[in-house]
Amino acid sequence: MAPLLGGALFAFAQVPEPPPGYRGLLIAPPRYELTLAKGDRVRKEFAILAKGYGDAVTAEVAVLDWGENAEGGLIPLAPGANPYSAARWIKVALDPLSLKPDEPVAVPFEVAVPEGAPLEGSYWAAITFATKPAPVKNRRGVAVVNRLRIWGVVYVTIAGTERPDAAIQAFDLDPGKEALLLDVVNKGNVYLRLHPSLVFRDARGKAVKSQKLAERVLLRDGLIRYRIPLKDVPKEAVVASVEVEAKGLVAPLYAEVALK
Amino acid sequence: MKRLLLVLATLLVTAALAAGHNSTKFTFGFPTFAAVFTNIDNVEFFTGNNGTAGKLSGKAVANTNYYAATEGGITQCIDEFLNNQSTPISFDISQTGNSKLSGATCYFAPNSVTKNNLFKVTGYGQNAGPDGELLVITNANTFNIGSQLTGGSVPNSGTLEVYPGYLSGAQLQSNNSNSANWKDLSMNHASSGNNVNPIFTKSDAYNTQYSNAYVIPLLFRYSLDVLSASTINSNNQIQVTVTWDAAVQ
Numbered sequence: 001m002a003p004l005l006g007g008a009l010f011a012f013a014q015v016p017e018p019p020p021g022y023r024g025l026l027i028a029p030p031r032y033e034l035t036l037a038k039g040d041r042v043r044k045e046f047a048i049l050a051k052g053y054g055d056a057v058t059a060e061v062a063v064l065d066w067g068e069n070a071e072g073g074l075i076p077l078a079p080g081a082n083p084y085s086a087a088r089w090i091k092v093a094l095d096p097l098s099l100k101p102d103e104p105v106a107v108p109f110e111v112a113v114p115e116g117a118p119l120e121g122s123y124w125a126a127i128t129f130a131t132k133p134a135p136v137k138n139r140r141g142v143a144v145v146n147r148l149r150i151w152g153v154v155y156v157t158i159a160g161t162e163r164p165d166a167a168i169q170a171f172d173l174d175p176g177k178e179a180l181l182l183d184v185v186n187k188g189n190v191y192l193r194l195h196p197s198l199v200f201r202d203a204r205g206k207a208v209k210s211q212k213l214a215e216r217v218l219l220r221d222g223l224i225r226y227r228i229p230l231k232d233v234p235k236e237a238v239v240a241s242v243e244v245e246a247k248g249l250v251a252p253l254y255a256e257v258a259l260k
Numbered sequence: 261m262k263r264l265l266l267v268l269a270t271l272l273v274t275a276a277l278a279a280g281h282n283s284t285k286f287t288f289g290f291p292t293f294a295a296v297f298t299n300i301d302n303v304e305f306f307t308g309n310n311g312t313a314g315k316l317s318g319k320a321v322a323n324t325n326y327y328a329a330t331e332g333g334i335t336q337c338i339d340e341f342l343n344n345q346s347t348p349i350s351f352d353i354s355q356t357g358n359s360k361l362s363g364a365t366c367y368f369a370p371n372s373v374t375k376n377n378l379f380k381v382t383g384y385g386q387n388a389g390p391d392g393e394l395l396v397i398t399n400a401n402t403f404n405i406g407s408q409l410t411g412g413s414v415p416n417s418g419t420l421e422v423y424p425g426y427l428s429g430a431q432l433q434s435n436n437s438n439s440a441n442w443k444d445l446s447m448n449h450a451s452s453g454n455n456v457n458p459i460f461t462k463s464d465a466y467n468t469q470y471s472n473a474y475v476i477p478l479l480f481r482y483s484l485d486v487l488s489a490s491t492i493n494s495n496n497q498i499q500v501t502v503t504w505d506a507a508v509q
Contacts, residue, residue, distance in 0.1 A: 011292040015397055016470040021376045022395055024297030030400060030508035031291075052297060052376075066507075073459050074404045074507050126507065133501060134301075142305040142482065142498045144420065148296050151507035214463060215401045217509045 008047030012104055023052030024148050025059065025099075025129055031153035038158060039115035045108040046152040048129050050099035059097040059129045061107065063087045064151070066126055070183075070225040072216045074151075084220050086123035086156045089113055097129065111156060120161035121189025122220060126151040155191060163188045164248030166218060171242055171255035174227070182226040182242055184218055184253065192218045192246040196226060200237035200259075208234040218246070233259075291400035296506035300392030304372040305482045368482040390426055390477035396465060397473045398508055405460040405476065406505035409445050420445040420500070423479040424464045442481070445502055 011028035018024065026049040036042065050057045065077040065085045079087065092109035099105060109127060113119070130149035165188030174181050184194055196213040209232075218224045241256035373391045396403055409420065421442045443459055465474035 014399070014472075015293055015295060016473050018295075018297045018395055018397070019299075021299045022297040022393075023299075023376065024295060024395070026293060026295035026397070028293040029291065030294035030398065049295075051295075068509075072402075072404065072461065072509075074406050074505065074509060076406070076408060076505065128505075130503065136302050136304070136499060142420075142500070144303040144305075144480070145499065145501050146298055146300045146302065147501050147503045148298060149503050149505050150294065150296055151505065153507055153509060214461070 008045075008104060008106065012047070012049050018052055021052070023050070023057075025050055025131065025150045026104075027129065027150045027152055030151070031155070033155045033157075034111060035157045035159050036111065036113050037160070038113050038117070038119055041110060041112040043108060043110050044154075045106045046127060046129075047104050047106050048097065048099060048150075049104040050101055053099075053101045056098050056100045058132045059099055060132060061092060061094050061097060062128045062130070063090050063092060063094075064126045064128045066124070066151075068217070068219055068222060068224075070223050071227075072224060082124075084121070084123045085125055086111070086154060087125035089123070089156065090125055090127065090154060092127055096132075111154065113156065113158070119158045121163065122155060122157045122191045124153065124155045124191065124219070126153045128152070157190055162190050162248065164190050164192060164246070166192055166194075166244070166246060166249060166253060168242070168244065168253045168255045169223065171257050173230075173257065173259070177230070179230055180226075180228040180240055180242075180257065182228065182244075182255075183223055184226075184244055185223045186218045186220055188248075189220060190248065191220060191222075192248065194218050194224060194244055194246050196242055196244045198228060199241050199243075200233055201239045201241065202234075202236040203238050208237050230259075291398055291508055294398040294400060294403065294506065294508045295396065296405070296504060297395040297397070298392060298504065299376050299395075300478070301374040301376055302372075303370045303391060303480045304374075305368055305370055370480050370482075373480070391480045392478050394460075394476040394478060394504060394506075395468075395473065396476065396506060397470075399472045400508040402462050402509065403474075404505070404507050404509060405464075406507070407443070407445050407459050408503040408505065410501050410503065419483045420502075421481050421483060423481070424460050424476050425479070426477050 008028040012026060015026055028047045028049075032044055034042065034044075048059065050059070065079055065082040065087050067075050067077050067082055069075060079085075089111050090109055091112065092107065097105060097107070107127070107129075128149050128151050131147055133145040133147045136143040136145060166184055166186050168182065169185045170181060170183040172181055173179070180198075182196065184196075186192060194216050198211050198213060199207050200209040202208050213226055213228065216224050216226070238260050239256055239258055241254065244253040370391060375392050394405060396405065407422070421444055423442050425441065460476050462474060465476045467473075468475055
C-alpha cells in the first residue's frame with residue numbers, strides 16, 4: 001500500500017453515502033486508458049475504499065483476463081484465453097488487503113510493456129478486488145453467498161501502431177419486428193468506444209425522432225450488438241438510420257433500414 | 261466522514277499546488293469512481309437448521325406457483341406437474357434435450373434471504389419485495405454487472421436464476437411472465453463457469469434520488485427439472501458463491 005493521492009480522496013468525496021445496511025467497495029479511478037511505447041514502464045494506482053462494514057474487511061487482489069459478449073457484458077476469462085491480454089505486463093502485490101471501513105488505501109501497480117515483442121494495437125486486463133463472504137454454517141440444502149468484486153480496468157495501446165477501423169455488419173428489424181438490431185464489428189487493432197445515434201424519418205425524409213444509444217466498448221476482433229426496442233416510434237416513420245461515431249474512425253459508420 | 265474526506269482532499273491538492281508539484285499527478289481521467297454495494301448476505305433454498313428441512317416463509321407463501329422449498333415442496337410440484345398435464349408426456353431420462361420436457365420445470369422462491377438490513381431504496385413503485393439489491397455508484401457513462409457462480413456443485417437439474425427488478429404478485433404467479441428477463445446464474449452455459457448471458461447494465465438499473473447512484477433490485481429463484489428432482493434433498497449441503505462483478509469498461 002502507498003500514500004493515497006489527493007485525486008482519489010477527491011473522487012471518493014464525491015460518492016454519495018450508501019443507504020444504511022449496504023456495504024461494498026469503491027474504486028478510484030475505475031479504469032486506466034494508457035498509450036505506451038514498447039519498453040515503457042509506468043506506475044499507477046487504484047484507490048480502494050470499503051464502506052458499510054462493521055469491521056475490517058479482507059479484499060482479495062487478482063489480475064484478471066476478460067472479454068465481452070455481443071451484448072457488451074464482461075466475461076472473466078481463464079488466464080491466457082485473451083489473445084490481447086495485458087495481464088502479464090501488470091505487476092501488483094497480490095496480498096489480500098485489510099480494509100478498515102471508510103479508510104481508503106492505495107494499491108500501486110506497474111505496467112511494463114515488453115520491448116522486443118511484436119506488439120501492435122490495444123491490449124487489456126483488469127486488477128480486481130473481491131470481498132470474502134462468510135460461509136453459511138449449520139445449514140443444509142443450497143445456500144448462496146454473495147461476493148462483490150470490483151474491477152480496475154487497464155487498457156494499454158501501443159503508441160504509433162493504432163489502426164482504428166470498424167464496420168456495421170447488420171442493421172435490420174428483428175424477426176418479430178419489435179426491435180432494430182445493430183451489429184458493429186471491429187476491423188482494426190484497437191478497442192473503440194461506440195456512440196450510435198438513431199434517426200427515424202418520414203416518407204419525405206424529415207426526421208421525426210432521434211435518440212442516442214448508450215456507449216459500448218468494441219474490443220479487438222469483437223462484435224457488439226445493440227437491440228433497440230421500437231417503442232414510441234412515430235407512426236409516420238418509414239426509415240431508420242444509424243450513425244456510429246468512435247474516436248479514431250475516419251468517418252462515422254452509417255446504415256439505414258426501411259421500417260415498412 | 262464524507263465532509264472530512266472532502267476537506268482532506270482539498271487541503272492535499274492545495275498543498276501540492278502551493279509546493280509547485282506537478283498538478284497532473286492529481287488529475288484523474290473521467291470517470292473518477294465506481295462502487296458496488298449490496299444488502300444481501302445469503303440466499304437459501306431447501307435449507308433448514310442441522311438438516312431439518314426448511315420452511316417456506318415470507319412473501320413466497322402467497323405465490324401459489326412457487327412451492328415450498330422443501331423436499332415436500334418438490335414432491336408437491338412434481339405431483340402437480342404430472343397430474344395437470346393435459347397431454348401425456350413421455351419421460352426418457354436420457355433425452356434431456358427432448359423438447360417435450362421443456363415445460364417440466366418447477367420454480368422455487370428462496371426459503372430464506374438474509375439481508376444485512378431491511379432497508380430498501382424506495383420510490384420505484386414496486387409491488388413485491390425484492391430479495392435484496394445491488395447498488396452501483398459511478399459517474400461513468402456505462403457500467404457492467406456480471407455474475408460468476410463458484411465454490412459448489414449445483415445439481416445439474418437445478419438452475420439458479422435472478423431477476424433484476426420488481427415483480428407484482430400476479431407477475432410472480434405467472435412463471436412465464438417476463439421469463440426472458442430472468443438471468444441464469446448457473447454454470448451450464450459455459451464450461452469455464454462464467455455466465456455468458458448479458459447480466460446487467462445501466463439500462464437495467466433504476467435511478468435513485470442521488471446523482472450517479474443506481475439500484476438493481478434482485479429476485480432469486482431456483483428452477484428444477486422435475487425429471488431429476490430426486491437429486492435435490494435437504495440432507496445435501498451445497499454452498500455456492502455468486503460473485504457480482506462490477507466494472508466500468
